[in-house]
Amino acid sequence: MIPKPEKPETMFDRDFEWAELVRYAGYQGPEATLGVVSGRRRQGKTFLLDGVCRATGGFFFAASEATEAESLRQFGAAMARFQGRRTPYRFAHWDEAVEAMMRLATPDTGPLPVVLDEFPFLVKASPELPSLLQRALGPQGRREGGPVRLLLCGSALSFMGNLLSGTAPLRGRASLELVVPTLDYRSAARFWGVEDPRLALVLNSVVGGTPAYGREFVLGDTPADLDDFGPWILRNVLNPGRPLFREARFLLAEEPDLRDTALYHGVLAAIAQGNHTRGGIASFLERKSTDLGHALTVLEDTGLIMRDPDAFHGKRSAYRIAEPILTFYYAVMRPEWSDLERPGQAPAVWERSQSTFRSKVVGPHFEQICRTWARWYASADTLGGQRTRVESGTVADPTARTSHEVDLAVFGRTDDGRETLLAIGEAKWNETMGTGHLDRLRRIRELLRKRSGTDAAGTRLLCFSGAGFSDGLRAAAGADPSVQLVDLERLYGGE
Template identity: 35%
Template structure:
């Protein structure tokens, strides 16, 4: 038995994964109600750090880790699995000669039970195994239901997968493993603050720019190699996302992202939908028209793209109207807006020229909207420390009609009070925010616009008596509004340093 770690004592969590680590270590160390195998699942998109997290967990408790390989055959996979079991048991590979997956899984569970007080097995990229061994879910169910020896704690098995559809099909209604998993973790990207710490970027402007093109997937940092955004963001972009010779080249990465989900079979259709959204089509009807198709032909692909996190539907927080569809995955957004329209020039070696010509598109279509989304994230996660009533309720966007001016005012950030429901006719509003990513500093005129919107909402029946008016600025504020904010508790100024908690 390994003595590397005392029973019930595990090392600290990997950076940014404290919640997941607590859930998984609890899953491993909590005694089962009866000696039996227990099952957990972990899923998440490419480069999100699933394998890193599971490797760390196996290292902590002397667990057995096995990863499947795409396009590998059944016999080769079974042979590699047997080799891993033998190495874990410190015996010669020929000692174990399983005839099938049933014997191999039984051997693995027996070996882990002997090697660690926390018997633990990981099958990473599990959907790849199902492509040639569809009987595995049934076998795992049988092992799950098979009682172990009374002195055993009971083995723990984690199934992990990148393609959400493939893994969770095994747990869907009518399938053998339905209801068997006691833990179902969906790993997401790091938030913008954790991403800044992970990339070790002291400058918040650089951190924002990097997050706007790569998001919070930690695996991208390794893919960029020695090139650092601290050496100059423009140079870093042309040497990574606009470099056809790098694995992180945005065109290659976007195509890979689409192909990793087994539900995406008509790749050209999905690619065309993303391009239509990038060019400004924001509803199913407009997207269908841009492709010369009927609305109903793009409904299912849009649902798939939304479930994978590649697009986002922004619902008006105050009124029932058609949701606005936007690109959500930063790499896909960069590819559709920057790389793809000028791919020929990029792949002929003119990345510098393409990037310079794309400055306006980057600022208006990528950096600006991304900064707005981070302002909403800040409001949801951190604004409770400064809002009079503390924690806000739902956060989003809205459009406010102005009948007298015959126009509508877009509100970048709106937060309802805690307990209020979206689209309620007389909801209490906790915050109204204006977000600007332009180089100009913000002043009293920006605050006056918010005051006007507040008054319109009050006339329309909403409770604005305790609303905070927030200005978010990438480049700071004029002295007039700074002085005014000192005297008015209902005015909140949020610069980039505040956004990042510096």
């Protein structure tokens, strides 16, 4: 049995991704295979793939945004260096380059990983490249080539998503489709080395789980404690001399499908300001709702926003920004951009932005983390069953002529397959929760029990708070097993 390469000690987490890449790279079949690796920028895809190539002796080529001729020269030089040749290859066309690449491995050498990083750059200059790879991976190419383990990598999510879809040339060819996600909030806290859950959460609300933001972008600068969080923001995020200052703008500029940038900036600003429905976004931008369909679809396809369905209304949905640094930029930085670009103004901007930061950045992020906890970390004992989905939603209250927002609704299934509402919850970041919040949840549960089609007979009530709970609420939870109190310590370490 061939020993599997060990994950580098310098690589944090990514156990699943490493195992899948090693399994793919070590497949002993005689034919060439195709794998696709994607994910948002700064997540460590290149680090992963380079690590696999170093561990297995594979060939790694990082493409740049260049013309076809320049890309071919770079590829030929890289391949010559890999083979120890003194003179670079001179490829006139990509069909020659692909043919040579597929012969890097032979039955005698065994499987060889070959990585084309930033593959969208190559296709932008040479649109025929996917078709050439399709031919190389077809029956004739397999007879002429060797056991190359080809890996195509890219950060343009819409492009990479379409690479294997529909009638695309490479549809049905891939043996691996790996998405490298951002680190979740618990992993991110470990990555930053932050043990205080309150500090971990406010830090996560700004930089999320993107590994590069904790290393290259801040040179390892981590807030020492909660009191250092504000100074850390001034040192690294509101500082024009640091890369995080313009990162949000670069994230949009790097997406090839975003052409009408003014509209996309406007949509993201609207969402960051608390407008989560299509109608709310349209009103903020003073446009017709029908004018936003394409922009919302493109932003969703590129992974910059997510559309969450309403838990209780199938035709309704809410949009949220997927990357925390974007929310922070559009809520806090963009409205103050002219002042932030002037030296010495950042402290004043940060001081007057505290209310916005709490309500537009940390508050919504706390709600999302609570949904993440309920989806992946809460036990069946806590929720009253095995969950199938966790969403937010609104519940109409005809008697009071109002509607109630439900921060999270946890659904499961009964033994006979019927869907049941396991729990509903409310999340308050900067507010001590009391019995009034519990009474509101009980009212919502009563409304849901009266609704046809909703099984809420055993629905539990979850109270999430970043500021704590009143003695009265603690006493009520102690007397009622259906009430669960979840504080920051439980979010970060309990179930």
